[in-house]
Amino acid sequence: MGTMTDATPTSSDPTNGNGRRLIRHARRLDNVAYEIRGPISAEAERLERQGTEILKLNTGNPEIFGFRAPEAAVRSIIDNIGTAQGYSTAKGVPEVRESIVRRYAEVPGFPEFDVEDVFLGNGVSELILMVTAGLLSPGDEVLVPMPDYPLWTAATSLAGGTAVHYRCDEDADWNPDLEDLRSKVSDRTRAIVVVNPNNPTGAVYSREILEGIVRVARENDLLLLSDEIYDRILYDDAEHISVATLAPDLLTITFNGLSKAYLAAGYRAGWMVLTGPKDHATEYIQGLELLAGTRLCSNVPAQYAIPAALETHQDIFDLTAHRGRLLEQRDIAYEGINSIDGLSTVKPMGALYNFARIDRNVHDIHDDAKLMLDLLRQEHILLVQGTGFNWDAPDHFRVVTLPPKDQLSEAIERLGNFLAHYRQ
Numbered sequence: 001m002g003t004m005t006d007a008t009p010t011s012s013d014p015t016n017g018n019g020r021r022l023i024r025h026a027r028r029l030d031n032v033a034y035e036i037r038g039p040i041s042a043e044a045e046r047l048e049r050q051g052t053e054i055l056k057l058n059t060g061n062p063e064i065f066g067f068r069a070p071e072a073a074v075r076s077i078i079d080n081i082g083t084a085q086g087y088s089t090a091k092g093v094p095e096v097r098e099s100i101v102r103r104y105a106e107v108p109g110f111p112e113f114d115v116e117d118v119f120l121g122n123g124v125s126e127l128i129l130m131v132t133a134g135l136l137s138p139g140d141e142v143l144v145p146m147p148d149y150p151l152w153t154a155a156t157s158l159a160g161g162t163a164v165h166y167r168c169d170e171d172a173d174w175n176p177d178l179e180d181l182r183s184k185v186s187d188r189t190r191a192i193v194v195v196n197p198n199n200p201t202g203a204v205y206s207r208e209i210l211e212g213i214v215r216v217a218r219e220n221d222l223l224l225l226s227d228e229i230y231d232r233i234l235y236d237d238a239e240h241i242s243v244a245t246l247a248p249d250l251l252t253i254t255f256n257g258l259s260k261a262y263l264a265a266g267y268r269a270g271w272m273v274l275t276g277p278k279d280h281a282t283e284y285i286q287g288l289e290l291l292a293g294t295r296l297c298s299n300v301p302a303q304y305a306i307p308a309a310l311e312t313h314q315d316i317f318d319l320t321a322h323r324g325r326l327l328e329q330r331d332i333a334y335e336g337i338n339s340i341d342g343l344s345t346v347k348p349m350g351a352l353y354n355f356a357r358i359d360r361n362v363h364d365i366h367d368d369a370k371l372m373l374d375l376l377r378q379e380h381i382l383l384v385q386g387t388g389f390n391w392d393a394p395d396h397f398r399v400v401t402l403p404p405k406d407q408l409s410e411a412i413e414r415l416g417n418f419l420a421h422y423r424q
């Protein structure tokens with residue numbers, strides 16, 4: 001007879017029908033969600049495998065809609081591939097980090113920083129996971145916008161912290177509600193996340209709003225985490241202001257990368273820069289260095305795309321300027337959505353998205369995920385429901401404005417026809 005070991009299922013361990021002890025995920029994943037690639041996107045992939053063509057308006061992935069990374073960035077990876085075989089230092093290749101120092105030296109008012117204040121990551125995503133993992137103990141809170149780019153909420157939960165959402169106000173062009181932000185600060189709050197230009201709303205915040213956010217951080221000794229991955233995707237006369245320029249007296253971490261403005265999401269090349277005083281944060285910064293070291297370094301060939309990409313401003317400006325492809329698509333999505341009975345949307349001033357509102361007096365929707373699933377199955381269009389961005393009512397969804405004009409117009413027309421007959 002075998003002896004009882006730790007591995008032997010006990011009566012309290014849940015087992016499946018074959019008597020095998022269930023392998024379950026960690027409890028800290030219970031509150032982690034990322035609907036952009038969630039179950040509805042999995043259903044789209046299943047339909048695709050069966051041969052159905054799906055129009056995927058769920059991820060901000062420029063390449064699948066025919067955008068190409070700057071030629072110089074591609075060339076730089078090719079030219080350096082032979083010398084990029086080893087690990088780099090944990091924060092990244094020094095010359096690459098120097099190119100990032102030079103980039104911000106051109107941003108008026110951006111506080112000076114050193115190559116040691118730059119960390120490279122496998123996309124901004126990895127750095128978001130790193131800054132939250134390094135900061136949060138159980139019970140610590142992070143102020144995250146609502147709606148949000150959901151990785152910020154997911155990473156906060158994964159790190160053992162709690163995301164507390166501050167409201168962005170659709171009636172005020174999706175600007176953060178500063179009163180709400182202030183009211184959400186508690187003695188457990190550690191940081192404020194700012195996503196500007198914003199995903200999913202396309203809002204670009206004014207100086208006054210940003211100064212208001214910085215004031216709340218200053219009054220409460222909070223770390224500022226500023227996700228600026230869309231800082232060069234701006235429409236009409238929108239101007240982007242980096243939070244760090246308004247907060248030289250506060251530790252601020254600014255995030256950016258090649259995925260959006262440089263159209264190279266697949267390279268997984270991102271960076272973060274630390275500005276402001278650091279003497280009070282030595283332990284935290286050492287923690288970040290420790291975490292950067294534990295993943296050894298970010299992908300080295302992709303690091304070499306960064307300096308070359310940073311020298312090519314023009315590609316993205318051509319796309320967002322008058323007659324530029326991204327601007328025209330922004331207009332088509334904005335006008336098309338507003339022309340559908342029971343839908344409305346605020347004009348995005350930056351980024352690659354439209355966050356559309358469903359008037360529930362016209363369309364009686366009570367489950368926005370089901371709406372997305374039904375739209376996918378019937379019209380073969382994949383969008384993401386507003387609750388996937390931690391919005392607190394089932395009355396929004398996000399449209400990615402990357403597809404060419406014809407595809408975008410057709411998708412919006414089909415969406416309108418679908419909604420005209422749809423009932424839940």
Ligand SMILES: Cc1ncc(COP(=O)(O)O)c(C=O)c1O
Pocket residue numbers: 060122123124125126149195199227229256257258259265268269270
């Ligand atoms: C606001 C925001 N931050 C970060 C990311 C992730 O970027 P990366 O591709 O650099 O990981 C995205 C991607 O959509 C984003 O929208």
